[in-house]
Amino acid sequence: xxxxxxxxxxxxxxxxxxxxxxxxxxxxxxxxxxxxxxxxxxxxxxxxxxxxxxxxxxxxxxxxxxxxxxxxxxxxxxxxxxxxxxxxxxxxxxxxxxxxxxxxxxxxxxxxxxxxxxxxxxxxxxxxxxxxxxxxxxxxxxxxx
Amino acid sequence: xxxxxxxxxxxxxxxxxxxxxxxxxxxxxxxxxxxxxxxxxxxxxxxxxxxxxxxxxxxxxxxxxxxxxxxxxxxxxxxxxxxxxxxxxxxxxxxxxxxxxxxxxxxxxxxxxxxxxxxxxxxxxxxxxxxxxxxxxxxxxxxxxxxxxxxxxxxxxxxxxxxxxxxxxxxxxxxxxxxxxxxxxxxxxxxxxxxxxxxxxxxxxxxxxxxxxxxxxxxxxxxxxxxxxxxxxxxxxxxxxxxxxxxxxxxxxxxxxxxxxxxxxxxxxxxxxxxxxxxxxxxxxxxxxxxxxxxxxxxxxxxxxxxxxxxxxxxxxxxxxxxxxxxxxxxxxxxxx
Numbered sequence: 145x146x147x148x149x150x151x152x153x154x155x156x157x158x159x160x161x162x163x164x165x166x167x168x169x170x171x172x173x174x175x176x177x178x179x180x181x182x183x184x185x186x187x188x189x190x191x192x193x194x195x196x197x198x199x200x201x202x203x204x205x206x207x208x209x210x211x212x213x214x215x216x217x218x219x220x221x222x223x224x225x226x227x228x229x230x231x232x233x234x235x236x237x238x239x240x241x242x243x244x245x246x247x248x249x250x251x252x253x254x255x256x257x258x259x260x261x262x263x264x265x266x267x268x269x270x271x272x273x274x275x276x277x278x279x280x281x282x283x284x285x286x287x288x289x
Numbered sequence: 290x291x292x293x294x295x296x297x298x299x300x301x302x303x304x305x306x307x308x309x310x311x312x313x314x315x316x317x318x319x320x321x322x323x324x325x326x327x328x329x330x331x332x333x334x335x336x337x338x339x340x341x342x343x344x345x346x347x348x349x350x351x352x353x354x355x356x357x358x359x360x361x362x363x364x365x366x367x368x369x370x371x372x373x374x375x376x377x378x379x380x381x382x383x384x385x386x387x388x389x390x391x392x393x394x395x396x397x398x399x400x401x402x403x404x405x406x407x408x409x410x411x412x413x414x415x416x417x418x419x420x421x422x423x424x425x426x427x428x429x430x431x432x433x434x435x436x437x438x439x440x441x442x443x444x445x446x447x448x449x450x451x452x453x454x455x456x457x458x459x460x461x462x463x464x465x466x467x468x469x470x471x472x473x474x475x476x477x478x479x480x481x482x483x484x485x486x487x488x489x490x491x492x493x494x495x496x497x498x499x500x501x502x503x504x505x506x507x508x509x510x511x512x513x514x515x516x517x518x519x520x521x522x523x524x525x526x527x528x529x530x531x532x533x534x535x536x537x538x539x540x541x542x543x544x545x546x547x548x549x550x551x552x553x554x555x556x557x558x559x560x561x562x563x564x565x566x567x568x569x570x571x572x573x574x575x576x577x578x579x580x581x582x583x584x585x586x587x588x589x590x591x592x593x594x595x596x597x598x599x600x601x602x603x604x605x606x607x608x609x610x611x612x613x614x615x616x617x618x619x620x621x622x623x624x625x626x
Contacts, residue, residue: 210337274468281439
C-alpha cells in the first residue's frame, strides 16, 4: 500500500513536472511571437499611406496605364496627363504592377519613403512582322505559250 | 520522412509520365466557354482580362487555353497593315537606319491599332498571348521566324515574316500559332474572316516544322531531324487544315518531283483523327484544266495513311491532297517519258 502511494506520488510529480515544462515553453516562446505580430501591425497602420504618381515613356505621359496591387484585383489607371492616385492606402512592402500594351511590365515595391512614384516605361522593342495563312491552293507559275 | 519523400518522388514520376499523353484527359469546354463569356472585354485592362479568363480555372493548360482562345476569337488580322509592312520591310531591307525607323514607327502604330480596334498582325497576336499568359503567371515566349504558306513567294523567303508562341506547361514547352488559328483571308476578297482552327493549339513540333522555321533553333522543340533552311524552302506546302487532320507529314519531303511516265509516287502521313480511305482524293491541275480523282491506292492502318498514285500521261501537275473537303497539302509533279 505504501509503495503504491509512493508510486502514485512519483507519477503525479512526473506529470506535474511535464506540465510545468509545457507552461514554461508557452511562456518562453509565445510572447516573442505575440510581440512581433503586434509590432508589424502597429508599424503598418502608421505607415499606410496614399500613393500618387506619374507614368510616361521617353517622350510623353501615358494615358490608361494599368496599375494593380500585386496579388489583388485592386487597381487604377493613369489619366491623360499620366497621373494616378492609388485607391487603396499602401504600406511598405506592397508591390505595384504597371502594365501598358507595348511596354515592358514594371513592378515597384513600396518602401518606407515612397509617397510619389515617377515612372518611365520602356517600349518592348519587338520587330513587328506578320504573314497570313491561306487556304488558297498553290498554283505553279507556268510559261505562257 | 522517408515515406513522404517516397510519395513525393512517386507523384513527380507520375507527373512526368502524364506529359507524354499531353492533356488528352482534359476537356477544354470550360476554358472555351470562359473565353466566350469575356467576348466584350477590351484590351484596356490586361491584368483584369487575364484574371477574368484564368481565375475560375485550376490547371495551367486550361488557363492558357482560355487566353489563347480569347485572342484567336477577338483579334482580327489586319491584312492592309500586313501588306504595308511587308512592302516597307522589303524596300528598306538594305538600309538599316530606315529599316529600324520604319520598325519603330510601325510598332507604335500597331499597338495603337491593337488596343483601339483589336486588329493586328502576327507579332501582335503573339505579343498579346504572351502578355496575358505572363499576367497569369505562365511562362510564355514569342517565337520569331519564317512562315511558309501557298501565297508567300515560297522559294524566296528573305526576311522573317511570322511570329508564334511557345508555352511552358508542366515543365515542358509546346508550340502554338494564334495568328493562323484565328482565321484566314477570304480567297476572293482578301478580307480577314474569323474561323478558328484548333489544329494550331499545342501542335506536334514535327508537323509545325513543315511550315514554321524559327530564328532561334531552340524553338524547333525537336532533338533530331531539324531541317536546314534549304530543306524548309523545298518542303511541300501544307495548309491550315493539315493541322486539324494530321499528326505528321512523313513523305514526300519535297515539294517538286520529276518522275517517269507510269511511275508511282508514294505519300505517307500520320492521321490525328479517324479517317476512311474513301475520304481521300487528289485534285490534279495540269495548267489547262483540273480534275478531282481517287488515288491509285489509299490504305489506313492504325492512323497511318499511305497513298500511292500512278501518273500515266506526260505533263506538269500541281497535285493537291484533300481529306473530304479539307485541303491538306500540295506537290508539283513533272511526268516525262
